[in-house]
Amino acid sequence: MHIPDGYLGPYTYIAMWIIMIPIWYYAGKKLSVELRSKQVPLLALAAAFSFVIMMFNVPIPGGSTGHAVGGAIIGIVLGPWAAVIAITVALVLQALVFGDGGITAIAANCFNMAVVMPFVAYYIYKLISGSTEITSSRRVIASAVAGYVSLTLAAAVTGFEFGIQPILHHTAEGVPLYMPYPLSVTVPAMTLEHLFGFGILEALITALIFAYIQRTDTTILYGEKSIAQKKGRKGASVA
Amino acid sequence: MDKIIRNFAIGLVLLIILAPLGLLAVGETFGEWGNEELKEKFGLVPEGLEKLSGLWSAPLPDYAFPDSGDSMSVAAAAYILSAVIGVVICGGLLYFVGKKVAKD
Numbered sequence: 001m002h003i004p005d006g007y008l009g010p011y012t013y014i015a016m017w018i019i020m021i022p023i024w025y026y027a028g029k030k031l032s033v034e035l036r037s038k039q040v041p042l043l044a045l046a047a048a049f050s051f052v053i054m055m056f057n058v059p060i061p062g063g064s065t066g067h068a069v070g071g072a073i074i075g076i077v078l079g080p081w082a083a084v085i086a087i088t089v090a091l092v093l094q095a096l097v098f099g100d101g102g103i104t105a106i107a108a109n110c111f112n113m114a115v116v117m118p119f120v121a122y123y124i125y126k127l128i129s130g131s132t133e134i135t136s137s138r139r140v141i142a143s144a145v146a147g148y149v150s151l152t153l154a155a156a157v158t159g160f161e162f163g164i165q166p167i168l169h170h171t172a173e174g175v176p177l178y179m180p181y182p183l184s185v186t187v188p189a190m191t192l193e194h195l196f197g198f199g200i201l202e203a204l205i206t207a208l209i210f211a212y213i214q215r216t217d218t219t220i221l222y223g224e225k226s227i228a229q230k231k232g233r234k235g236a237s238v239a
Numbered sequence: 240m241d242k243i244i245r246n247f248a249i250g251l252v253l254l255i256i257l258a259p260l261g262l263l264a265v266g267e268t269f270g271e272w273g274n275e276e277l278k279e280k281f282g283l284v285p286e287g288l289e290k291l292s293g294l295w296s297a298p299l300p301d302y303a304f305p306d307s308g309d310s311m312s313v314a315a316a317a318y319i320l321s322a323v324i325g326v327v328i329c330g331g332l333l334y335f336v337g338k339k340v341a342k343d
Contacts, residue, residue, distance in 0.1 A: 004271055006285075006292035032340040040337035041244045044330040045251060051325035052254045055302060055318065057264035065264040089329050097328075098321060099297030162270050169287060177287035179270065180277075189269045217243040 001066070001158050001190075002094065003109055005102030009169035009178040012161055016107040023115060027084040035082070042220060043086055046074045051090040053205065054100075060197030068202040071154070072147035073209045075118025076125050079222035083118035084110075108161055112154045121150035121206070122222075134218045140211050147206030152194040159183075159190030255322040259315035299324075 008016075035043070050070040057065045075083040088110050094100040101109045128142035163183030166176040179186070218224055267276065274284045274292060299305070302321035307313050 002271065004292065005294045006288035006290070007270055009287060035337060035341045037338065037341040037343050040334060040341050042247075043337050044332075044334040045244065045247050047329035047333050048251055048326040049247075049254070051329045052251065052258060052322050055258050055322055055325075056254075056261040058261075059264040059266050063266040065266040065268055067261070086329075086333065089333060090325070093325060093328055095295075095297075097297055097299055097324065098302050099295065099300040100302070102291070103295045104291060158270070171286070175283075176285050178285055178291075179288070180281050180283075180285050186270070193269065213243070216246070220243060 001113060001155055002101030003105040005104050007179045008105055008108055008161060009165055011168050013104045013108055016111055020107040020110055027081045030081045031085055043082060046078055047086040047089045050074060050087050058201060060193060064193050066198040068198060068205050069113050069117055069151060071113055071117030072121035072150045072202060072206045075122040076143055077221055080118040080122040084114050087114035112158045116154045116157050117150045120153050121146040124149055135214050140207050143210035144203040144207035148199045148203035151202040152199040155190040155194035156187060159187040162186035258322040259318045262314055262318055
């Protein structure tokens with residue numbers, strides 16, 4: 001899902017930078033206000049985990065390879081705004097040092113994997129979990145669905161960004177200048193391979209880690225802090 | 240909390256060691272074709288794409304040493320090294336910046 005340089009034309013990649021800069025700014029601001037010392041190792045581990053899990057390429061029938069992102073579990077555990085920062089760090093390093101994802105496309109890739117994914121995952125998890133006990137098995141299902149839907153949706157958004165290129169940028173004769181395939185190809189291609197392949201992997205990883213946290217220490221989960229902690233922080237939030 | 244952090248860290252080390260499994264998957268990734276591959280598929284390399292695609296030369300392109308040949312063991316070593324670099328920089332950066340900005 002890492003868009004390389006050249007696949008997005010300037011209208012799209014510049015627009016994505018304009019969208020991402022305030023998101024990064026707000027996420028950073030929120031983190032600096034809310035981050036507690038005890039959560040720092042978890043934040044560091046999240047970014048490292050996301051980096052490594054994306055290296056696990058898996059094949060799916062049809063000759064494609066792809067990977068999970070880890071964005072769903074990070075969104076659920078750290079909260080979506082902290083997840084933006086953690087996954088962004090991994091994606092920027094992948095682009096700069098390993099050429100995985102383009103330099104011009106950093107903002108687009110961050111939007112798809114570091115914003116769409118954790119936010120969609122977090123709210124799906126919240127919605128399905130409802131007011132169930134933190135140790136409820138319904139929450140494991142919720143995390144799996146969150147992983148599955150969020151990765152597939154992020155892929156569909158990537159497919160959309162690809163597919164609008166021939167409309168936005170072509171020569172006078174209609175020859176495409178960047179990603180040559182139209183929406184009718186890119187959106188189904190990106191969506192289907194994640195729907196039937198990598199989405200299942202993301203769901204498994206998300207549910208597995210979530211179930212492990214349930215059994216070990218649920219206090220690390222975002223929004224599960226003690227009431228005393230919340231009261232002490234009144235007025236400090238930028239939200 | 241400390242126990243779970245330690246176990247996550249152990250899990251991460253295992254993932255680094257197992258990372259070369261990710262090299263076994265062969266096939267294309269939609270929208271991440273090289274210029275040659277794209278020419279074969281589509282018939283031409285779009286002009287703008289060709290220009291932009293050479294914009295950046297990453298030091299370890301695709302988690303491999305540049306021009307290192309076909310040796311699988313060299314590829315596996317480069318892959319593990321890449322995972323270590325990724326973990327150390329991502330984790331280290333957020334750890335130190337995090338500790339700086341974190342409350343209490």
